[in-house]
Amino acid sequence: MALLDIKDLKVHFYGRSGLLSRKKKPFKAVDGISFCIEEGQTYGLVGESGSGKTTTGRAIIGLNPLTSGNITFNGRDLTMERRRGKITFDRNIGMIFQDPYSSLNPKKRVLDIVAEPLRNFERLSPKKELAKVQQLLAQVGISADSIYKYPHEFSGGQRQRIGIARAIALKPKLIIADEPVSALDLSVQAQVLNFMKDIQKELNLSYLFISHDLGIIKHMCDQIGIMYRGRYVEQGSSDELFSNPQHIYTKRLLSAIPVKEPAEREKRAREREAIAEEFQTSYHRYFDQEGLAYPLQHIAGTHYAAAQGTGGR
Numbered sequence: 001m002a003l004l005d006i007k008d009l010k011v012h013f014y015g016r017s018g019l020l021s022r023k024k025k026p027f028k029a030v031d032g033i034s035f036c037i038e039e040g041q042t043y044g045l046v047g048e049s050g051s052g053k054t055t056t057g058r059a060i061i062g063l064n065p066l067t068s069g070n071i072t073f074n075g076r077d078l079t080m081e082r083r084r085g086k087i088t089f090d091r092n093i094g095m096i097f098q099d100p101y102s103s104l105n106p107k108k109r110v111l112d113i114v115a116e117p118l119r120n121f122e123r124l125s126p127k128k129e130l131a132k133v134q135q136l137l138a139q140v141g142i143s144a145d146s147i148y149k150y151p152h153e154f155s156g157g158q159r160q161r162i163g164i165a166r167a168i169a170l171k172p173k174l175i176i177a178d179e180p181v182s183a184l185d186l187s188v189q190a191q192v193l194n195f196m197k198d199i200q201k202e203l204n205l206s207y208l209f210i211s212h213d214l215g216i217i218k219h220m221c222d223q224i225g226i227m228y229r230g231r232y233v234e235q236g237s238s239d240e241l242f243s244n245p246q247h248i249y250t251k252r253l254l255s256a257i258p259v260k261e262p263a264e265r266e267k268r269a270r271e272r273e274a275i276a277e278e279f280q281t282s283y284h285r286y287f288d289q290e291g292l293a294y295p296l297q298h299i300a301g302t303h304y305a306a307a308q309g310t311g312g313r
């Protein structure tokens with residue numbers, strides 16, 4: 001059984017449709033996505049800004065209410081438990097946020113930041129709590145004497161490590177990492193990503209890795225879902241999606257990845273032109289009149305169709 005099983009997840013926000021209108025029109029931030037994450041694996045959610053990636057992550061962790069759909073995690077139906085008011089947050093799901101500069105409270109010491117989940121879920125004596133925080137900091141490569149410092153005294157990469165220490169404090173099985181390195185310099189990005197991989201092995205963690213950067217997604221993820229305006233256009237293994245994309249939107253995203261070699265750059269520019277032409281001529285096959293991606297079963301031969309047992313390659 002998968003560690004996390006998401007079925008037909010919908011998160012709609014309600015706002016007024018116009019200044020004079022009383023009718024509330026739903027904004028479908030997430031509109032029926034399904035995927036699974038296996039233990040120890042990394043699942044990447046990719047898409048342009050506003051495609052619904054963060055909303056999906058927040059819904060899974062319990063920060064956004066679901067409109068409909070089901071979340072089964074670690075053998076438990078979280079949707080049902082939340083509906084009955086039994087739980088809001090599951091201690092087995094941690095979160096790493098995008099911006100280590102704003103996600104750590106500047107007024108709190110490292111000790112209080114990292115100890116926060118422990119204080120919410122475990123009642124440790126001050127001595128045990130101190131030892132635990134020191135051990136967590138050692139695990140992420142921050143010296144134990146940093147506990148009384150404040151976030152501004154650290155570099156961006158160090159702050160993200162402190163965020164990771166907080167995320168792993170309760171030994172979660174799943175971490176939702178929402179653009180965890182996009183606010184960092186390129187050289188620091190690689191360090192933090194490799195560190196995330198190391199700690200994944202050490203703790204047998206699964207990641208839901210949210211990013212708009214396909215290069216990073218390729219480096220990190222086993223399975224990938226491509227989102228567009230709240231829906232999936234395609235999902236599959238990292239190898240499949242990068243070597244044989246099916247949906248025109250995926251092809252467009254891939255063709256936009258920068259390349260270093262001048263000869264490759266020319267080839268890529270030609271591919272981009274061909275894809276732009278295909279996009280114009282076959283748009284109706286992939287998108288409805290409002291420009292929304294068709295539910296994927298409608299596209300013959302996609303990875304998604306195969307995964308749903310409704311046909312496919």
Ligand SMILES: Nc1ncnc2c1ncn2[C@@H]1O[C@H](COP(=O)(O)OP(=O)(O)OP(=O)(O)O)[C@@H](O)[C@H]1O
Pocket residue numbers: 013027029047048049050051052053054055056212
């Ligand atoms: N609480 C809310 N109320 C109304 N609309 C919202 C709310 N939260 C998110 N949205 C809208 O839902 C859409 C999806 O947002 P979301 O942040 O999930 O996208 P994203 O793919 O993560 O983009 P980004 O990479 O820019 O964070 C956006 O249009 C956003 O404005």
